[in-house]
Amino acid sequence: MDLFHNLAIGFSTAAQPANLLYAFSGCLLGTLIGVLPGLGPLATIAMLLPITYALPPDAALIMLAGIYYGAQYGGSTTAIVVNLPGESSSVVTTIDGYQMAKQGRAGVALSTAAIGSFFAGCVATLALAALAGPLTATALLFGPKEFFALMILGLILASVLSSGPFIEGIGMVVLGMLLSLVGTDLNSGTQRFAFGVPQLFDGLDFVPLAMGIFGFAEIVKNLEQDDKLSLVTQKIANLFPTREDFRRMIPAVLRGTTLGTLLGVLPGGGAVLSSFASYTLEKKLSKHPEEFGKGAIEGIAGPESANNAGAQTSFIPLLTLGVPANVVMALMAGAMNIHNIQPGPEVMTKNPALFWGLIASMWVGNLMLLVLNLPLVGLWVKLLTIPYRYLFPAIMVFCSIGVYSINGGTFEIHEAAAFCVFGYVLIKLQLPAAPLLLGLVLGPAIEENFRRAMVLSRGDATVFLTSPLSASLLAAAAVAIILITLPAIRARREEALQE
Amino acid sequence: MTGPAIRDQRAFAAGALFLAFAIFFFVTALNYPAGTAARMGPGYFPRMLAIVLAAIGLAVMVRAMRSTAERQPLRQWDWKGLAWVTGSVILFALLLFPAGLIGSLFVLIVMSSKASPEFTWKGALTNAAVLIVLCLLVFVYGLGLRLPVWPALFN
Numbered sequence: 148m149d150l151f152h153n154l155a156i157g158f159s160t161a162a163q164p165a166n167l168l169y170a171f172s173g174c175l176l177g178t179l180i181g182v183l184p185g186l187g188p189l190a191t192i193a194m195l196l197p198i199t200y201a202l203p204p205d206a207a208l209i210m211l212a213g214i215y216y217g218a219q220y221g222g223s224t225t226a227i228v229v230n231l232p233g234e235s236s237s238v239v240t241t242i243d244g245y246q247m248a249k250q251g252r253a254g255v256a257l258s259t260a261a262i263g264s265f266f267a268g269c270v271a272t273l274a275l276a277a278l279a280g281p282l283t284a285t286a287l288l289f290g291p292k293e294f295f296a297l298m299i300l301g302l303i304l305a306s307v308l309s310s311g312p313f314i315e316g317i318g319m320v321v322l323g324m325l326l327s328l329v330g331t332d333l334n335s336g337t338q339r340f341a342f343g344v345p346q347l348f349d350g351l352d353f354v355p356l357a358m359g360i361f362g363f364a365e366i367v368k369n370l371e372q373d374d375k376l377s378l379v380t381q382k383i384a385n386l387f388p389t390r391e392d393f394r395r396m397i398p399a400v401l402r403g404t405t406l407g408t409l410l411g412v413l414p415g416g417g418a419v420l421s422s423f424a425s426y427t428l429e430k431k432l433s434k435h436p437e438e439f440g441k442g443a444i445e446g447i448a449g450p451e452s453a454n455n456a457g458a459q460t461s462f463i464p465l466l467t468l469g470v471p472a473n474v475v476m477a478l479m480a481g482a483m484n485i486h487n488i489q490p491g492p493e494v495m496t497k498n499p500a501l502f503w504g505l506i507a508s509m510w511v512g513n514l515m516l517l518v519l520n521l522p523l524v525g526l527w528v529k530l531l532t533i534p535y536r537y538l539f540p541a542i543m544v545f546c547s548i549g550v551y552s553i554n555g556g557t558f559e560i561h562e563a564a565a566f567c568v569f570g571y572v573l574i575k576l577q578l579p580a581a582p583l584l585l586g587l588v589l590g591p592a593i594e595e596n597f598r599r600a601m602v603l604s605r606g607d608a609t610v611f612l613t614s615p616l617s618a619s620l621l622a623a624a625a626v627a628i629i630l631i632t633l634p635a636i637r638a639r640r641e642e643a644l645q646e
Numbered sequence: 647m648t649g650p651a652i653r654d655q656r657a658f659a660a661g662a663l664f665l666a667f668a669i670f671f672f673v674t675a676l677n678y679p680a681g682t683a684a685r686m687g688p689g690y691f692p693r694m695l696a697i698v699l700a701a702i703g704l705a706v707m708v709r710a711m712r713s714t715a716e717r718q719p720l721r722q723w724d725w726k727g728l729a730w731v732t733g734s735v736i737l738f739a740l741l742l743f744p745a746g747l748i749g750s751l752f753v754l755i756v757m758s759s760k761a762s763p764e765f766t767w768k769g770a771l772t773n774a775a776v777l778i779v780l781c782l783l784v785f786v787y788g789l790g791l792r793l794p795v796w797p798a799l800f801n
Binding site for chain 2: 335543606
């Protein structure tokens with residue numbers, strides 16, 4: 148069958164010793180950085196991105212995927228052991244994970260998360276492989292107006308799912324798109340918003356922006372809060388779940404995987420939505436809902452499987468349609484651009500070894516996390532005992548050198564410093580930064596497709612509504628906006644997304 | 647402190663930020679030809695986006711002034727922490743080539759450490775020593791990044 152043939156191509160790429168090594172070091176580094184408090188996958192990827200510049204494209208992407216999973220797993224580890232979610236998708240894990248840790252069952256909680264994630268990763272890899280072909284075929288039917296409509300839908304859904312009022316999320320998307328216009332206009336060669344600064348002719352780089360906002364500004368915020376970590380100090384013994392644990396976690400893992408696989412594909416979906424939805428579902432279905440919040444193993448097994456499945460299937464829109472579903476994917480899109488790969492349907496047709504190699508290496512990465520992280524849990528926990536006052540200068544050093552290495556110049560470091568101030572303003576005004584980054588990454592493609600569609604229709608804007616495909620995509624976006632403004636749904640959303 | 651007209655100061659400031667960016671981008675975009683809808687120039691799309699952003703900004707500001715808006719004052723700002731962190735990054739950038747990696751890292755680490763309320767000279771200096779050695783091993787010898795290790799004077 149085609150699917151297995153393709154996976155075979157993929158595994159022959161992923162299983163090359165060099166690529167295995169990159170996947171391994173990606174997972175290791177990702178976990179190492181992801182474990183540090185206040186650093187989610189986004190900052191971790193941005194920080195480690197420069198390391199991959201020198202690698203060939205397939206190795207670089209494989210390593211980045213490893214970093215992503217490692218960072219996510221690192222986030223779950225801190226959620227369980229110190230009640231500190233590394234990022235929003237492991238917020239739910241803190242609820243029951245930390246309780247289990249307090250009961251002396253941290254080891255069981257960690258291995259439950261690892262086993263659930265691994266199983267979910269296997270299923271999601273298959274789903275990704277199976278869906279890639281048909282979706283890519285659909286994408287090839289898309290013209291400029293359909294792509295424009297699709298990206299609008301993605302941005303609207305991403306703002307709907309970000310925290311804070313919807314209208315402010317949309318505002319951040321539009322601001323991000325405006326920032327993306329800085330640089331040379333490809334159609335006319337005009338320098339826009341560059342003010343004669345040659346470093347800006349190629350546009351604002353997203354790495355300094357991400358580092359400034361998610362690295363430096365985050366540090367200022369953490370220093371203000373100044374709360375002590377509540378570390379579970381006892382030794383983590385006994386990693387193995389009991390038979391009873393297995394009986395309870397298996398159905399939760401299965402449900403979480405299904406939910407995550409489905410929700411991850413949605414534009415704007417991904418790991419966060421999946422884990423919240425799964426926790427709610429598990430609590431509803433459980434025979435012992437009163438145990439939730441007091442160390443119910445389902446409360447870890449479900450969401451952890453769901454967020455890993457969602458993290459993986461959120462690659463689907465990026466790789467097949469070229470539309471990143473969330474910020475982490477936006478960063479991956481940026482990373483692909485650096486290696487001269489335009490994410491989208493062409494990746495699969497023009498570069499099958501890279502495409503399937505990446506998919507296969509996701510599975511390999513998950514396997515590595517399973518064998519790597521459980522034995523190393525003790526080491527990760529040790530890292531957390533380092534006081535923050537020693538950690539944050541280290542984070543700043545790595546971020547600064549990382550930003551420098553993009554072009555080997557200091558301009559990007561100044562850029563990151565400026566975005567640190569901007570990011571701090573955003574934190575104080577409680578404006579979500581994720582939609583800004585999505586707008587920044589999608590902006591050029593939206594303008595390009597908009598302009599092309601308008602040229603083809605001779606300036607008639609109704610063309611977006613008369614083509615059935617783009618009309619239905621825009622209608623879906625409109626429905627999302629109407630739903631979000633209904634009071635009943637708004638209240639539930641606020642409840643679900645509050646941090 | 648809370649003014650009578652603006653109930654939600656946080657949202658009002660957010661809307662004002664949007665509006666300010668919108669005006670900046672719109673006015674700058676006036677320098678670029680707009681073209682027509684069928685043949686758009688480089689100024690068309692930015693103007694369109696700036697108008698959308700201005701509308702969003704105004705809507706957010708109006709919502710913040712409604713009598714039903716939630717009362718929210720602006721949060722406390724920690725200018726000192728921000729200044730130490732941002733300042734140390736800028737100094738790192740300025741010093742990297744003249745003073746070399748070792749000198750600029752030293753300034754970055756010690757100065758950013760000042761942002762922490764638990765700052766001690768001994769801790770910061772030890773941390774600087776450890777991190778500088780680590781960076782030299784990882785970035786210069788390990789990854790082979792082209793970084794100026796020593797001050798420009800020595801070359």
